[in-house]
Amino acid sequence: MAEKWTKHKFNSKLVNPANKRKYDVIVVGTGLAGASAAASLAELGYNVKAFTFHDSPRRAHSIAAQGGINAAKNYQNDGDSIFRLFYDTIKGGDYRAREANVYRLAEVSVKIIDQCVAQGVPFAREYGGLLANRSFGGAQVSRTFYARGQTGQQLLLGAYSALSRQVATGKVRLYPRTEMMDVVMIDGHARGIVTRNLITGAVETHAAHAVLLCTGGYGNVFFLSTNAMGCNVTAAWRAHKRGAYFANPCFTQIHPTCIPVSGDHQSKLTLMSESLRNDGRVWVPATKENAEKLRKGQIKVSDLKEEDRDYFLERKYPSFGNLVPRDVASRNAKYVCDEGRGVNETGEAVFLDFRDAIKRDGKQVIEQKYGNLFDMYKQITGEDPYEVPMMIYPAVHYTMGGLWVDYNLMTTIPGLYSLGEANFSDHGANRLGASALMQGLADGYFVVPYTIGDYLAQTPPKKVDESHPEFAKVAQEVKARINRLLTINGKKTVDHFHKKLGKIMWNHCGMARTAEGLKQAKAEIQELRKEFWADVKVLGTNEELNLSLEKAHRVADFLELGELMVDDALNRDESCGGHFREEYQTPEGEALRDDENFAYVAAWKYMGEGQAEELNKEPLVFENVKLTQRSYK
Amino acid sequence: MKLTLKIWRQKNSSDKGGFATYPVDHVSKDMSFLEMLDVLNEELTEKGEDPVHFDHDCREGICGMCSLYINGKPHGPLQTTTCQLHMRSFNDGETITIEPWRAKAFPVVKDLVVDREAFDRIIQAGGYVNVNTGGVPDANEIPVAKTIADLAMDAAQCIGCGACVAACKNASAMLFTSAKVSQLALLPQGQVERKTRAEKMVAQMDAEGFGACTNTGACEAECPKGISITNIARMNREYFSAVMSSDNV
Known part of the structure; x- marks a missing residue:
């Protein structure tokens, strides 16, 4: 496993430097995965067309990631290694991800940090000038690199700058406010897309030798989620209907630390970074009676003494405490609320309390670490978390499922790739904090630039022509659908x-x-x-x-x-x-896997309008880790 | 709460446009400003009227997509983004005037939506470090003093919303441009191209039709991310030291 990626790179076919300029590649989406892929492919010499429905690539929702990015640098000398990051990620994903993919992710993670620093990403630093780290849920080492509470923003702006540089050289042509409406296939290969210009409504066709979908996740299927308003599944779903398998669609991540719902008008839920769990303690009143009094405003939080508080994560999981993985933290918040011990007017919230951290480290230290998050919380709820505990509740945050891809990140449609959250590959049934940024950038900077060559080297460089009847046909279908919706x-x-x-x-x-x-x-x-x-x-x-x-x-x-x-x-x-x-x-209420019957990826094949989809199983073979009941006790 | 909204409506870039007045009731103090507009749009759609178009996306104050000139101030009365502005900042019965960003370099696309691609072109002119993917040194090879890294981060927080331009009587983009110039001028990684970057980005900024800076400080006062005008001072210094000693632009 440790040599697989090195060997695979060596065995992949190469496109010689002079020939790269004969190949066109379409990249849909300009978030971390899309921008990094578009920039890296253009640097190699391919002609890239990059599409975003936003007015600028810098708006992609990667920008909202707060906490950080994992990398197995072991700068802290605390026992981290590529194998440990691999192990934590596989275990965190509850053994439903491919070993080789996850190992590769851990392997390239170290290069991502180097790359971002070279681009001028202002990561947090120690006084000696070296990079700072913090710890994150599901890990017992400090391997998370961060830029205040805006790591996603800084990484995206780094990738955006690399992309902008290629736009300036003319190797990338950028299409803002342009939405992909369908994939065009010729002889079973993806050879282009149909788009709609969001300002003029023009339906246009674009041909290429390969198409990369870097279009993010589908959490907005729940209407309320921490996703941006525009996040959608359309590009991936159109590809699915053209033959790309959709894998593990039910694997969605519910993030434990979001601001609770306040009313029917609500349009989205706001995430508070998981990093807050490093210093915040999660609790609810120990008794139903006190919770009810609190909800009705008959008592105040400060009236509850230490013994009246139930720090349920610390109690149930003494070794990981408040830093258990997201699924475990979310589920336990649901349990205590179902028991009637929830707080907030709705009863659907738990406390995240910084009282002890402020007492221990001083307000200034906490402000430095989380200042912007505290401000954001105050802005939204009108309450000051330095004075009263925050209230949080789980919300849909990320989708581990997505388009099925092979080790090369190619979908079941030859020439069609999927990167970042849009694919299913690395997080299994649960993603660890600070791993989404890692995966998006790994796919874009360090995986697809190698793997795409293997496909293109076997594709004749002859220009793909938009005058092929298939383009007109798909464009016509898109127009018909628009017309149907409007009428x-x-x-x-x-x-x-x-x-x-x-x-x-x-x-x-x-x-x-x-x-x-x-x-x-x-x-x-x-x-x-x-x-x-x-x-x-x-x-x-x-x-x-x-x-x-x-x-x-x-x-x-x-x-x-x-x-x-x-x-x-x-x-x-x-x-x-x-x-x-x-x-x-299990009797303790933990997830009970069935490895004998379900250690597989469920890859669904579209069978036509109104037909049941066909289930294909990719067995998951574990040779380097022992499958255990996940325990964070 | 009951409110009266005076909103700029403009069908497209060539339309002349004008204000339309809409009453809205059932507004709750906990709604964000954009959720209040969502409610209005649902009502308009149900009545068969074209909803008010406005840019927005993350609704967490970080993507920089939302804009709106509210009662004469970019992003409204608080120093935050419009999506993070809540109705508790307004009074029952109030009339609220909502306009798009007004600047020659930001043409109106429709209603409250403007075209901010000029910002992208300023970044494309030089807002990056010329490194390819791969082949870079280890991340800890070059130490950066914490104070310097913090200053760079202060500048890097810009979300590219354009409030600085909208707030400025000259529609100057100095705050936006200087934030990027500063970030990269402060960090060791940005040193090699320090001069050309300042020259090229300033040249592009001028070419886009943004105005000059007359030091009123309106941009800093309205910036939702608190980007300081010290960055403008730094950019001026970068720019002048560059033109004195190079023959680039």
Whole structure:
């Protein structure tokens, strides 16, 4: 395993430097994965076209990642190594990821930090001038590099700067405010895309020798999530309908530290970085009675003495304490709230308390570490976390599932690649904190630039021509779909459907799932989808900036994806990581895996409108780790 | 809360545009400003009227996509992004005027949406370190003093929203440009191209039609990320020392 990537790189075919300029590559999405891939491929000499639906690549939602990025540098001399990062990630993912992929991720992690520093990313430093680290959930070493609470922003701006540099050289052509609507296939290979210019509505075709989808995750299927408003599954879903398998769609991550829901008008949930759990202690009142009094405002937090507080994570998991992985922390917050011990008016929140940390380190130290997060919390809730404990509740945050890819990051469609959150590859059933940034940049900077050569070297460099009839045909299909949405003239807004879908998904396919609930959800989604296509109201025309048309496309795809997620959750008769089926748990309420029957990747194949999707199983073979019941006690 | 909204409506870049007035009720103090506009848009859509178009995405104050000139101030009364502005900052019965960013270099696309690609072109002119992927030294090879790294980070926090331009009577992009120039001028990694970077980025900024800086400090006062105008001073120094000693631009 340790030599696999080195050997694989050597065995991959190369495109000689003079020939690289004969190949065109399309990159859809300009977040960490897309921007880093587009820049690196252009540096190698390929002609790149990069697409984003934002006005600028710098807006991609990678920018919102707060806490940090993992790398096995072992700068802290605390026993970290590539193998340990690999091991933590495999275990954290509850043994549902591919060993070789995860090992490669850990291996290239060290190069990412070097690269970012060279670009001028201002990581946090110690007084001696060397890089600082902090620890993160699911790990017992300090291997997380960070730039205050804005690590994603700084890494994205680094990748954006590398991309901008290539735009300036002319090797990358940038298409802002342009959304991918479909993939074009010629002779079974991906050879281009159809896009819609979001300002003029023009439906355009773009040809290339390979297409990279770096289009992020699909957490917005739940309506409320920590994703940006624009995040969507459309690019991946269009590819899926053209033949790319969709893997483990039910693996979604619920992040434990988000600001609780405050009302029906809510449009999104805001994440508070997991790094807060380094110093914040999670607790609820020890008794139901006190929790109720607190909710009604009859007592104050300060009235509760030490013995009245239940630091439930520290109590149940003494060795990891507040730093247990995300799925464990979320599930336990749900348990105590289900017991009636939740706080906040809704009863759906737990405390994250900095009282002891402030007493220990002083307010100044805490302010330096988390100042911007505390400010953000105060801005949103109107409460000052230096004075009263924060209130948090789990929310949908990340999707481990995505397009199935092989070791080369190629989907089941030859020539079509998927990078970053859009693919399924590295996090198994649960992602560890500070690993998303690592994976996005690993895929873009250090994996695809090698693996794409192997495919292109076997592809004739002859120009792919947009005059091929397949381009006109797909463009026509896209136009027909736009027209269909604009002419339904129903009564209900797009958001109405999106909110309803979100409720179904959260109630039945969220933090805890049951076979019965999932079956009910399936029926409800089918019904809702029918209603959408009969009664949705999309105003305006195609030939203008039209937000409700944009959103209608995305919600239509979510309505299909939602059903596949439910199918996948129903098929997986076990609990693992973020997928928790209530029927399968240990007596202590931990996820109970079934390695004998479910140690596989579920890769779903689209079989046509209204047909059940076909399940393909990729067995997961573990040769370097022993499968154990995940324990953080 | 009940409010009256005066909103700039403009069908497209060639339309003349004008204000339209909308009453909104059922506004809660806990709503963010954009959620209040979401509610208005749902109502307009139900009535069959074109919803108000505005840019927004992360709603966490970091993507820089949201804008809006609210009651004569970029991002409204608080020093934050519009998505992080909550209705508790307004009073019941108030009339709120909402306009797009006004600057020649930021043409209106539709309603409250403007084109900020000029910012991208300024970065493309030199807002980077010329290193390819791979072949770089170990991250700890070059120590950087914590004070310097912190100053660079202060500058690097810019989210590219354009509030500085909108706030400035000259529609100057000095704060935006200087934030990037400063970040890279402070760090050892940016030293090699320090001069050409300052020259090229300033030249692009001028070419885009942004105005000059007359030191009113409005940009700093309105910047949601608190980027300091010391960066402008640093950029001036970088720029003048560059033009004195190079023959680039």
